[in-house]
Amino acid sequence: MKPGYKAIYEQYRLSITSGLLKPGDKVPAVRVLANELGVARKTVETAWAILVGEGYLVSQGARGTRVNPDLVLARQSTVHSDISAAESPLRTGDTFRDLPGFLRLGMPSLDAFPYKKWLLLCGKAVRAMQPMEMTNPPLLGYMPLREAIAQYVNISRGLACTPEQIFITSGYNNNLRLILNTLGNANDKVVFEDPGYFFGQQALKRAVQNLHYVPVDNQGLNVGYLQHYHSDAHFVFVTPSHHSPLAVTLSLPRKHQLLDWARQNNRWIIEDDYDGEFHYTRKVLPALKSLDTHDRVIYMGTFSKTVMPALRVSYIVMPRATVAQFREAGELTESGQPVLTQKILAAFLSEGHFYKHLKKMRSLYSQRRKMMLAALEQVYPGIFNVEVNDGGMHIIAFLQNSTQDVDLAHIWQSHQLQVSPLSRWYNQTSKRYGLIMGYTNVRTFEEAVALLQRPARETQALLSVT
Ligand SMILES: Cc1ncc(COP(=O)(O)O)c(C=O)c1O
Structure with a gap:
């Protein structure tokens, strides 16, 4: 609304x-x-x-x-003093991520980044560096950035948090470590989406012993399945705004079902809102956390998609009652994030450049996605099927008549097209097959066609043998 x-x-x-x-x-x-x-x-x-x-x-x-x-x-206000009071008493594999190339997943359009503005803000931040800021960085993050993020998530993602609930982190793996260390025990059951974020699964497989999967359908996570088979799960990881990788949105009835389950059983939902900002055919939906009246959702946001992955700035919105616990655990395992980066980003947000940038990116991604879909249809008619959804920074080209997405991805990767085979993102649910590809850095239709033509001969050869 x-x-x-x-x-x-x-x-x-x-x-x-x-x-x-x-x-x-x-x-x-x-x-x-x-x-x-x-x-x-x-x-x-x-x-x-x-x-x-x-x-x-x-x-x-x-x-x-x-x-x-x-x-x-x-x-x-009482909101602030409540939190300060809560905070003070306890003050005690084969990764394709690093390969160079085109069509990489989850990469913002690097040609459209506001470099000049960013450089200006960098210069300003360096010149304004205070001796105090050269000591240890604040554990939970640089306060002006925590304030700017609280403001942003409250206005744009429908949350109602205070800056004291924001913990600035360096990305997904840092978030996992922090959340598991703070609120988990070694044998806790952890539930992940199937299919689900490839790198998230790899990290969790190493970090926890009791990992299970819940299928995802066209309404997002199957919450009935979760309740039936894994009602004892301590943590549930979800990508509700825009599922990774299938791009579906968790339906409203399921959102309520999930929140009710977590409330009744005292479970933690970890909302990974990694690219919820990017919807093109309808208004951006508020986050799941916006419906969380009982503070069972730990919200994770990142600037990897909205600014750049190299920044390494992300954040957790901690439930109010857990702020002191997070601080206590963080004191043992964290060392804070670079202050200079946080200062630059704080200015980027609070001076309004971030909002302008998001708006520009939404319209650019929508155009580039259309171009990519048209180019796929031209170069590979009848081979792929794309289910167009309303958002995100990647598309899935589903294979119509083949299960060979791993072999196909190897072929494409040998042409520097860093696509990912969909079947590798599944664990136990019956798999679907296809190539997941980013399109955000393909500038023109001609460029898209030229890139897609690179592996065309070998693609035809592989699929005609199947
Ligand atoms: C599903 C998902 N979650 C989270 C992230 C964010 O990761 P990070 O903040 O570590 O860059 C990504 C980035 O690719 C992602 O795809």
Whole structure:
């Protein structure tokens, strides 16, 4: 549901009174926020007008709108003090990932990255480095970045968290280690989607002894199956906004079923929202976490898809009651993330460049996906079948009449096309076969055709023998 002016007004007023937005902080331009939320400009303008009228915001013409620099708040909100109180008492294989090449999965469009802006922010961050910031980095992350992320996930992904719930990490593997160390025991049952994120499975196979799989169908994770066979699972990993790799969305009834199950049995759901930002045919759906009234979801987000994988910045939104536990476990196993990177990223978010970039990428990916689908049809008519869904950064070219996706992927990889065979992402559910490919870095239809033609002869030869 689209937020009305009242919801936007209340969200921003809370952000200001709770200290998430500070006097002098810039708020997004009307146009940018309206686009991001999919609402009319008038809706945002009305919310801003009330906040200006009440003295929370001041409009500075072309310089934008800011939180009133003269604002003096009587007290911090209860949300903040609750968390600080919760935090303080316990203050005690064959990987294809590194191969160079084209059609790589999950890679943002590198040609469209705002390099100039990024360089400016890097320069600024380096020049503003304080001696204090050269000591050990803060364990849970650089506070302005935690604040900017809280603001972002609350507005764009429908969460209702505070910066104190954000733990800045270096990626999926770091998240796994942290979550398992903090909330798990050696023999806990862990459930993963089948098929499911290839690298996630590999990491979990090494990390846990009691790993099981639950099938995924066209409504996402089969929650009935989970309840029937693995109701004793301690952790369930899901990609609800956009399943990895099948790209389906967990249906609303299943979302509720999963949340109810977790609440009734005290289980943990780990929501991997790795590319939920990218939907093209409908409005971006709020995260599963937005429906989580009982705080059973540990939410994981990453900047690998929205900014760049080399950044190595991701985050966990910790359930409120677990913040102290995470800190305690983190003190033993973590060392914080580089402050400079976090400063640059914090500026990228809080100055609004991130929102603009996302908007640009959504429309670019939608165009590039169309081009790729047309090129596949031209070069391989009748060989692949693509089930077009409404989002993501990859497509699956399902093989119509063959199970040879592993051999086929080897052929394509020998032409520097770094596709992945779908069947390798399955464990026990009856497999489907095809090639998973990224399209985000293919700039033109002609380029897509030329790349796809590279292995055409060998592809025909392999499939005609099958
Ligand atoms: C399903 C899934 N989850 C999470 C990630 C994010 O990983 P990281 O933050 O380590 O780059 C990826 C990246 O490829 C992914 O495909």
